[in-house]
Amino acid sequence: MRLLLVRHGQTPANVLGELDTAVPGPGLTELGHRQAAALPAALAAESIGAVVVTDLVRTHLTAAPLAEALGLEPTVVGDLREIGAGDLERRSDPEAVRAYLSAVVGWAEGDLDVVVPGAESGREFFARYDRGVAAVVDAARDSGAGTVVIVSHGAAIRCWAASRSTGRDAGFLRTHQLENTGVVTLEGTPDEGWLLVDWHGEPAGGEHLDDELAPDPTGETVDEAARA
Numbered sequence: 625m626r627l628l629l630v631r632h633g634q635t636p637a638n639v640l641g642e643l644d645t646a647v648p649g650p651g652l653t654e655l656g657h658r659q660a661a662a663l664p665a666a667l668a669a670e671s672i673g674a675v676v677v678t679d680l681v682r683t684h685l686t687a688a689p690l691a692e693a694l695g696l697e698p699t700v701v702g703d704l705r706e707i708g709a710g711d712l713e714r715r716s717d718p719e720a721v722r723a724y725l726s727a728v729v730g731w732a733e734g735d736l737d738v739v740v741p742g743a744e745s746g747r748e749f750f751a752r753y754d755r756g757v758a759a760v761v762d763a764a765r766d767s768g769a770g771t772v773v774i775v776s777h778g779a780a781i782r783c784w785a786a787s788r789s790t791g792r793d794a795g796f797l798r799t800h801q802l803e804n805t806g807v808v809t810l811e812g813t814p815d816e817g818w819l820l821v822d823w824h825g826e827p828a829g830g831e832h833l834d835d836e837l838a839p840d841p842t843g844e845t846v847d848e849a850a851r852a
Contacts (some may be wrong), residue, residue: 625761625764625765625771625772625811625812625813626769626770626771626772626809626810626811626821627757627760627771627772627774627781627809627810627811627818628667628670628672628771628772628773628774628776628807628808628809629776629781629782629785629807629808629809629827630686630687630773630775630776630805630806630807631776631777631778631781631802631803631804631806631807631843632652632656632680632683632685632686632775632776632777632804632805633651633652633653633655633656633657633658633659633660633682633685633686633805634653634656634659634804634835634838634840635649635651635652635653635656636647636650636653636762637649637650637714638653638656638835638838638839638840638843639653639835639838639839639840640716640839641716641718641721641838641839641840641841642714642715642841643709643712643713643714643715643716643721643724643842644709644713644714644840645705645706645708645709645713645777646713647679647680647705648679648680648681648693649680650681650682651681651682651685652682652686653717654806655804655833655835656682656685656686657685657687657690658687658804658829658833659804659807659827659828659829660685660686660687660689660690660695661684661689661690661829662805662827662828662829662830662833663687663690663805663828663829664688664689664690664693664694664811665696665807665829666807666828666829667690667773667807667828670694670771670773671767671770671771672690672694672769672771672772672773672779673696673753673764673767673768673770673771673772674696674699674700674760674763674764674767674769674773675687675690675691675694675696675697675699675772675773675775676698676699676700676701676704676760676772676773676774676775677699677700677701677774677775677845678700678702678704678705678706678707678775678776678777678798679700679702679705680706683775683776683777683847684698686763686775686805687716687773690773698775699760699763701756701759701760701774702756703752703753703755703756703759704753704756704757704760704774704776704780705776705777705780706776706777706778706779706780706842707724707728707743707744707749707777707779707780707783707842708740708743708744709716709724709740709743709814710740710741710742710743710744711741711742711743712724712741712742712743716751716839716841718719718775719829721841723740723741724740724779724841724842725779725841725845726738726841727739727740727746728740728779728782728783728797729797729798730746731744731746731749731750731782731783732783732787732796732797732825733797733807734780736750738845748818749780749783749784750784750787753780753783753784754784754788754814755768757774757784757814758814760772760774761813761814772807777842778802778840778842778843779842779843780802781802781808782797782800782801782802782808782843783797784817785808785810785818785820785823786800786819788810788817789810789812789817789818789819789820790817790818790819790820791820791821797843799845800823800845801825801843801844801845802823802825802843803825803826803827803830803834803840803843804827804833804835804843805827805829805833805839806824806825806826806827806843807822807824807828808820808822808823808824808827809821809822809823809824844851
């Protein structure tokens with residue numbers, strides 16, 4: 625099984641540097657729509673058999689151009705939503721951003737009992753995201769899809785992929801960011817494990833679609849986001 629974990633396109637909260645994780649969440653900026661429109665060409669070499677989105681609006685809007693080009697109807701899997709910010713929701717100050725990302729990085733490095741204030745622990749996050757991925761894999765087996773695109777979220781993709789895959793160094797998450805429409809490619813199964821094939825941190829359509837001025841906390845490293 626081949627999973628393409630695609631981060632959604634840019635949102636207003638990404639531009640403002642806010643932790644915005646509530647459902648259904650905002651739509652996309654003008655740049656976010658252009659990032660989404662670039663996905664069909666960027667992923668043209670992949671034999672994509674299914675497209676999956678979360679229950680947040682931004683993933684639906686990001687997946688729409690790709691799904692239309694492929695003639696596929698996206699499937700909604702709510703368990704693949706973003707890591708909740710809880711009491712830190714809609715905050716953009718360095719203290720809040722550092723607290724959120726420090727918990728996420730801690731989970732990826734094995735400290736699963738840390739809790740995002742007012743939200744979930746690492747154990748709770750991995751339980752639901754694992755459940756969501758397992759549901760995607762089961763559906764793909766039934767349909768015969770060998771490659772699945774999952775349009776998900778920056779912190780969730782980075783944490784889950786860094787923790788659940790082999791082929792990476794210790795401290796990987798601290799140095800690898802994931803810009804809007806960046807793509808993480810994994811191969812394997814939930815039972816056999818996942819191999820990290822590629823971590824493309826820039827927008828899938830090219831660096832010209834990157835907004836270097838946006839603070840974008842859930843896609844950046846802890847130090848970069850806390851300095852914004």
